[in-house]
Amino acid sequence: MLLSALLGGAASARPVAIGGVRQSAALDSRQFAGGEALAVWTLPRLGVAVRNDPQDLRLQFTRQQVTRELRFSPQTGWRAVGFTLNAKLPLPELAGGSLFVPLQALTLLGVTVTADAPDLLDFAAPAQVPAETLPPSPTTATPASPVTPTPSPAAVTPTPVTPSPALPAPTPPAPVPPAPTFTPVASLGTVRVSRALHRTVEVQRVVLELNVPDARLVPLTVTREAAGLIVTLPGVSAAPVTQKLESGDQLSVQPTATGAAVRLGTGGGRSEIFTLDNPARVVIDTTTYTDTRVPPPINPDALAPGVTYRQQGKLHLLSFDPAQYQTRVVSAPAGRTSGVADLVRSVGGVAGVNGGYFDPASSLPVDLVAVGGLMTAGSLEKRATLGVTARGDTLFGYPRPRYVLSGTDSQGAPFSVTVNSVRARPAPDLLTAFVGDGRSSVGADGLTTLYAAPGSGAVLRALTGPVTPPAGTLSFTFDPARYPHLPRSAGAPLTVSLNWRADAPWDGAVDALSAGPLLLQGGKVVLDPAREGFNTSASIWRPTRQVAFGTLGGQPTIAYLEHGSPETFAAALAGAGLRDAVRLDSGSSATAYVTGGYADLGGYLNTVWSRSVPNALVLVPRPGTAAARR
Structure with missing residues (x-):
């Protein structure tokens, strides 16, 4: 029942699980005219070694020391190595820059599906994940059982004809990126993506696994763009891949003449790049504040x-x-x-x-x-x-603080007076204090204002009428007739203290x-x-x-x-x-x-x-x- 359901294909694309663990949406299957399919770049996670090349596709799977392989090229169609291919397989499909192969191909290779439900496709966890990309197919192939490809309705290849002089020549197919002309020092293996949402802050991690003992052997460079970044990996071979991530970011891997280029379009997120060893990895952490209407949480x-x-x-x-x-x-x-x-x-x-x-x-x-x-x-x-x-x-407590002014008056008699209020607005019957802000006016006609400082022991300035104390300046305003013992000139002795009048020290x-x-x-x-x-x-x-x-x-x-x-x-x-x-x-x-x-x-x-x-x-x-x- 399970095998026939898989061979028949699902009605629509499905999420993928491996060993019961649901994977990122980037690994979801896709539905084509020929049936349900998976992206080739995701297959190493199932234990399938691959060569991700639409002109020379290789899928290889070993189970119980028995190796099976499927190869595809536009010239020969599907070919089996290590077993007889008795079924007709739909053609691979190119979509969004990724190459997709039918699920039937995985079944023929022996990949185990542990659960096939309408809302989930669950594969057995592999014994190991292949680390290397398969080399090109041998020019003299191992005897294989060829099967004439049966194209899906959406991928029918028209029969070539010689155009007449009156008709335009057919449009040539899109060029396939050339194979690297350099000697690779490493290859790009599995690309893993994880995503977490903390309130409205999204944290995404992209891990590029390099098949090399030490990430320092690849002197990567980073070019930042307005909406993303490009990581250049010199000497690294890679298959072309383009994928839209669960976050909405676009990830593409493209081979270049000297290595590989990984472009991540983050749409304004902030990215940090670093490398890890054992195994060698390039890590791109991107943080995006998705909704500024909500405060970001603590980390x-x-x-x-x-x-x-x-x-x-x-x-x-x-x-x-x-x-x-x-x-x-x-x-x-x-x-x-x-x-x-x-x-x-x-x-x-x-x-x-x-x-x-x-x-x-x-x-x-x-x-x-x-x-x-x-x-x-x-x-x-x-x-x-x-x-x-x-x-x-x-x-902690209940203090009732007041400023206290003390000293000796002009007759040499000691005095001590408690300030009534802290405010800028003058009151002729009160002794008020105010710490200047550089804008507010204190004093009034007939009132005296003293500038002083705790611990100074003397009046800094004495003024009459409305005044504006400089920012941070402590001032005291009063009516001299009501407080005749208070000084009215600069330099006069005056002690300012803050009495907390608290129920504890x-x-x-x-x-x-x-x-x-x-x-x-x-x-x-x-x-x-x-x-x-x-x-x-x-x-x-x-x-x-x-x-x-x-x-x-x-x-x-x-x-x-x-x-x-x-x-x-x-x-x-x-x-x-x-x-x-x-x-x-x-x-x-x-x-x-x-x-x-x-x-x-x-x-x-x-x-x-x-x-x-x-x-x-x-x-x-x-x-x-x-x-x-x-």
Whole structure:
């Protein structure tokens, strides 16, 4: 039953399996008028040695120490060597640059078909895969049983006639590529293709197997084109092949006067070429970002040293070796937003996650932001905050930071005053602070503005009226009548300090970011929305994409939950073994990014693009470490 089905041909082309393993679509059979057929270049995978030449085709198969061979040429038709050919075989067919032979030929050679179903053609795995291309047929052939070829209806050869003077001569057949005129140092054997899709990033590998002990014997060259590349293999013999791959890329192999040329049309994908030995191979890895509407995923096999990725269900974790990386708060220019990846790249970071809540209309943070010891946004003084020390250690808690100005007045009396607010807008009854952005104006008629710096010990400049502090300049604005003890001239003694007023030691903090709620403390869930002033019936508490920053095994860790409520998130983090964690702005802002990825596209834990944000927590290499030298 199996043999008769194979001889009769299938109703349509079918996928091919070898030893029960389904092969690439490039190996699918093809349907012609004479029946179902396979490309000659695929037959070595079935254990058939071949000479892939339409003028001198050879198929040779050895089974149980018995060798059978079929030969074909346009002059003699099919001929059998080592057995008697009693069946009429359809002619070989040329399609898409590949030469195809009927399945009946494989059956006559003794190739075993283990399963012949309407939707699959499964061959037995061969004992070995032939490594060499068969040489040309001997001029004096081994006695063979000739069979007069019976052409298929689609490949009938017209009877030659002598044209009359009044009729044009018949069109000559297309020229066949000439045989190489060089002495080959190697031959191109099997071409293997694999493809994997990671979210919307396609990774394709083409392996050219060379029948040579060492790939270095073939000094290949690579020519890149706008839509692909050409690999030139000098001294390598090859049969012509053209194939459309499963990815849609076009692969062609053509013999040249000095070797072979392999052209891969990638349609804009990024390709890397390298060689491997034992056996000798040329490998072409092509990465194509197929849909830019979806963020590219992380590549767990291409993470920077000291970066670890874990996944538990819908929870994803990126952890960082604290000996190699430290956390920083990185902000976009005041009143602007930026993509997290851009904020990471701006400071040479390796990864980052979006920061705290902000007002979409103004792009300004609504809670504490401190960078490098300067408080750029004031604190609501009630929500969970992440702090970072100068050494890069992380702190979790509820600080209520304020600037404190101290010194001695003009009468020599000591003073200490707490700054009321951090903002650009002046208020005659308040002492306000602001870190200049180079654009925003502070002060007003009748008000004094002092430029100062933490640790400087003196006033840098004293100005009256509206002024625009340079970017990064710390300024204090006040009404001299209400604060007569504050200095009003440059050089006057003034000490500026940042009092964290925290429930734990925060004196070493230089960066800080408030968000909330605090999810874990000491490995236990401590979620308390009422303490932090969260409305659990509002959208901020809805189940959505969640992000957090915490510690796992002493390592700073970015956490991303695909979907869930804050309660679900806290429970998942505790179950994963995190010690401390604070939730960051989630939902449409949730972004967790790491450098590297497939073809250096970078990778995201979030599967949808998120909006740009005013700040982020970024992991940067510690100076002097291997990570910093990368």
